[in-house]
Amino acid sequence: MKCIKCSENAVISLYRHNAGFCKEHFTEYFHKQINKAAKDHKMFVKDDKVMVCVSGGKDSLVLWHILHSYGLDTTGMYVSLGIGEYSQKSKEKVRKFAEKHGLKAIIVDLEEKGHPIPMLASRTRRNACSVCGQVKRHYFNKVAFDEGFTVVATGHNLDDEAARLFGNVLRWDTAHLGKMSPNLPEDGDTMKRKVKPLMRLTEKEVAAYAFLHGIDYIPDECPMSKGASSLEYKKALNELESKMPGTKHFFYLEYFNLAADRFEIKEENKDKLKKCLKCGMDSYLDVCSFCRLMEKAE
Numbered sequence: 001m002k003c004i005k006c007s008e009n010a011v012i013s014l015y016r017h018n019a020g021f022c023k024e025h026f027t028e029y030f031h032k033q034i035n036k037a038a039k040d041h042k043m044f045v046k047d048d049k050v051m052v053c054v055s056g057g058k059d060s061l062v063l064w065h066i067l068h069s070y071g072l073d074t075t076g077m078y079v080s081l082g083i084g085e086y087s088q089k090s091k092e093k094v095r096k097f098a099e100k101h102g103l104k105a106i107i108v109d110l111e112e113k114g115h116p117i118p119m120l121a122s123r124t125r126r127n128a129c130s131v132c133g134q135v136k137r138h139y140f141n142k143v144a145f146d147e148g149f150t151v152v153a154t155g156h157n158l159d160d161e162a163a164r165l166f167g168n169v170l171r172w173d174t175a176h177l178g179k180m181s182p183n184l185p186e187d188g189d190t191m192k193r194k195v196k197p198l199m200r201l202t203e204k205e206v207a208a209y210a211f212l213h214g215i216d217y218i219p220d221e222c223p224m225s226k227g228a229s230s231l232e233y234k235k236a237l238n239e240l241e242s243k244m245p246g247t248k249h250f251f252y253l254e255y256f257n258l259a260a261d262r263f264e265i266k267e268e269n270k271d272k273l274k275k276c277l278k279c280g281m282d283s284y285l286d287v288c289s290f291c292r293l294m295e296k297a298e
């Protein structure tokens with residue numbers, strides 16, 4: 001296949017756009033998608049202090065690389081989950097990336113804090129991913145608040161978000177459908193704005209960008225991800241996509257044009273927010289769900 005822009009040999013073919021691109025024009029396409037997402041959803045404002053949530057995987061490191069290259073003030077934030085070799089290797093990737101680019105990475109180590117994810121999951125008899133999500137959310141919010149970041153950026157891509165939307169629709173989970181926005185506003189005093197600049201790019205496109213631009217990441221999946229429902233949703237969407245290119249893209253991106261406003265969350269509960277008695281973060285109860293989880297595990 002040839003590049004549709006310059007007729008050089010294509011390094012990637014994107015069936016959903018019925019197009020192939022050489023390295024230069026794929027890079028141009030990639031940046032255009034990020035700029036469009038950022039502009040359409042008003043993701044960044046002047047003088048933003050951006051905290052980039054990084055896992056050592058391709059999506060978050062590509063995102064950090066790009067936001068830094070745009071001249072934004074960025075710091076990485078990594079939560080080491082205490083999942084054996086996977087956590088050690090991914091932490092190393094984050095450290096090396098930060099060092100190479102002269103950037104700062106904040107590292108929260110759950111092993112050092114005495115509550116690695118496998119231990120929390122077994123003590124509370126809960127699914128590792130749901131515990132992990134809750135713990136990561138807490139530390140992302142806490143660090144962003146404590147360190148004065150104005151916005152939190154995550155590397156969720158089109159596949160991640162389409163799978164999440166698909167799962168929420170299958171369950172008609174209206175509360176979570178109301179939180180699908182790639183630019184979630186601040187919540188209370190302690191939860192900063194959250195943005196997803198890679199929302200228009202697929203996993204395959206992000207992996208290609210990382211490869212073409214020499215971004216070193218951990219290719220392994222987290223060993224705890226086996227059996228996760230999100231992987232099943234991705235599989236089902238990929239099957240549809242292979243037969244009908246563009247389905248995933250349309251399903252997710254058109255949600256914001258055609259349906260999202262029906263699920264918008266009403267502001268009426270905001271005045272019920274108080275401060276958690278243990279950690280000081282916003283909570284609807286006296287003690288927030290993270291601190292209750294810690295109490296249960298102890």
Ligand code: SF4
Pocket residue numbers: 081117128129130132133222223224225
């Ligand atoms: S797969 Fe589950 S346990 Fe592993 S990082 Fe993701 S949410 Fe956490």
Ligand SMILES: [Zn+2]
Pocket residue numbers: 003004005006007008021022023024025
């Ligand atoms: Zn070209």
Ligand SMILES: [Zn+2]
Pocket residue numbers: 276277278279280281287288289290291292
């Ligand atoms: Zn708390």
